[in-house]
Amino acid sequence: MRIYKEFYFEAAHVLPSAPDGHPNSRVHGHSFRVRVSIDGAPNPETGLVIHFEDVSKAISEAREALDHRFLNDIEGLELPTLERITMWLWDRLHNRLPGLAEVAVSRDSCQEGCIYHGPHPLAAE
Ligand SMILES: [Zn+2]
Known part of the structure; x- marks a missing residue:
């Protein structure tokens, strides 16, 4: 079973790899939508995979580190x-959320997104 929690953050960035003159080479902002998914079996006593409050705390x-920030300034x-x-979100969440299965980030304004399931098992450390 998989449960998920979504949240939004607003942030600005510039993509240094964009070609000169491309809009992404200028500072601009997005509303980012994040979905954090956790796999597990419901606890027989509570009926819950995980308390959503615990997900919210993690x-x-x-979210605080990203919201209304200039992302390029963040380590x-x-x-x-x-x-x-x-990947940045996965690194911060996987130790706090046992069963973390997927982090998905999308930009509603662009109909674009990225889904990450954690480091590939064959990837070098
Ligand atoms: Zn952008």
């Missing part, structure tokens, strides 16, 4: 692509 710190997000944002 998320709130990461680890100097190249703030969807892919890097998704």
Whole structure:
């Protein structure tokens, strides 16, 4: 079974890898939507995979670090692509959320997103 919690954050960034003159080479902002998914079996006593309050607590710190920020200034997000944002969130959440299965980040304005299931098992440490 998989449960999920969604949250939004607003942030600005610039993509240093964008070609000169491309809109992404200029500072701009997005509303980012994040979905955090957790796999598990419901506890027989509570009927819950995990208390959603526990998910919210884990998320709130990461959200606070991103919301209304210039993402390029955040350590680890100097190249703030969807892919890097998704990995950054995974790194901050996986120790706090046992069963973390997926982090998905999308930009509603662009109909674009990225889904991350954690480091590939064959990837070097
Ligand atoms: Zn952008």
